[in-house]
Amino acid sequence: NDCSSTVKMQTNGSSENCVDPNITFKNSLYAATYTVIFIPGLLANSAALWVLCRFISKKNKAVIFMINLAAADLAHVLSLPLRIYYYINHVWPFGSFLCLLCFYLKYLNMYASICFLTCISIQRYYFLLHPFKAKDWKRRYDVAISTAVWIFVGVACSPFPIMRNSGLTNSSNSCFADLEVKKINSSAASVMMVIIAELLGFVGPLIIIVYCTWRTRQSLQKYQTPLENTSEKQRALRMVAMCAAVFFVCFTPYHINFFFYMMVKENVITHCAIRRSTLYTQPFCLSLASLDCCLDPILYFFTTSEFQDQLSRHSSAIIRSRLMSKESGSSIKE
Template identity: 70%
Template sequence: MGSNGTSNTIDSCNDTNVPFQYSLYAVTYIVVFIPGLLANSAALWVLCRFISKKNKAIIFMINLSVADLAHVLSLPLRIYYYINHEWPFQKFLCLLCFYLKYLNMYASICFLTCISLQRCFFLLKPFKARNWKRRYDIAISATIWVVVGTACLPFPILRNAGMANNAHNTCFADLGYKQMPLATSVTTITLAELAGFVVPVVIIAWCTWKTVISLQHPRVAYEGVAEKRKALRMVFMCAGVFFICFTPYHINFIFYTLVKEKVITSCSIVQSTLYFHPFSLCLASLCCCLDPILYYFTTSEFRDQLSRHGSSVIRSRLMSRESGSSMVS
């Protein structure tokens, strides 16, 4: 009888309902959608069309914008579901949107890491940087998409397997979860945390430290002060976006997976983990709005071209209005 009581307690903890998550997700995605769509569309347009010099991590920024746009474009379907609590579309579309969420997260992590590493490398090794080719960045970006795209496939596969036990009109947070063997679960957590969080954290922290040290060099007063400060600003902003958006999720990810696998059975840990999970996912989605700020404040070419084109558009509209009014008069 005692064991049955314990089992019931564990089951009730694992089945803890998080009633506020629907409102939280809906509000967050509504707030992110319009700024994320406009800012990333403008950023992608400016980066591709107006910046001819594809250095200073511009290629990685373009790919980061593409990753953000892929997630942003799926948000209307997420908003619909969390407001209406039903999924009238195809199951494939649900799994695709679910997949794009994690593809955006881990592609963003990789490209933010590449931006930090390249800016630091160009700063510390300026002569070697002159021989760096644009095709290297393109090859690295293509490799990231292939590796990350493949590595993120288990996320929708595990949830798809759990859909058999769920109603056909559920999606996202209400999808089922297929339990894995303990060894597989531990291996998955370890690889995801190392490749998707620990290694990028170490690289970004190292880049930040090396960039700060370079500013304290005795020769900094005579050469490259402005360039070093720009590099430091970019590395700091990459680190800021990374820690704000992705650190909470990866800290909670370990506990969340172990809770779903029923390895952790303490009711207080189960409840706190499940309650914090929606907040961590919402923070991860904020990167779609924070990344364009990184482009604007760390890339002078981006600011110049955006302001130049914006002013030219305003001038052309004013001239068209003046010519129209003169013709009427």
């Protein structure tokens, strides 16, 4: 549909034939991206959940949010084998429900990740600003916030599969990027929906994360504090800076492209050059958005001292137990 169609549009009062760009490479790009992401994402997020849930006793300082972030990433990673199969074989034999479920998990992961990265940034900055309130903060508060995030994101992401459900049946061989976008009769409604989605899912979190990063950095540079407090501020700065880095690398290109992509698909934007560039760059932006599954575990390791200690401690214990088992086995043979 995107590869060779010719669209007749009105541009500046005159009609022109606009040939959509040839993006047949997208299947290979998606298959390669998801293959590269799958194993590291599966291992890293599984290990992160194991360490965070089992071995970190103090469930404060954004650990609850990290657990939810890792769970969101793992849910998306587990759907990647079906995506890889589809983009390699160009056929979907698993039915419409699994197609829409995998499609839904992609956006659920994206916006849950955005929300939890924002929560981590806010909490680390707030606790840095009010250290005494951090001591009184209860674990159930983070659990309640996380539950509210999942409910909000789950409902907010429901239009994505609904918009792609048009004409999809169990006998359909197409899925994911090859599904047609359902047309909305009103151009004004299309623009309004996209603007609201961009404001809530991208612009708002972007402003919050940038502000928290800036204020945390400013706090570290402005005040002379004891060495222990300085170390705590540096850890907080690393955490919010890492949140900002993941956000900019993975989600900013996608959301800049997303606005134009939806406007092109709804024929609100009809300028040929914008249409062609938007359709051509969309597969690259969508691929970047999935990299957060591999980048988020870096956030846990490099910004949480407890995570580093527990991971190194239990890794050493595993290595020692294996060495001891080998030694005992060799002594028995002797």
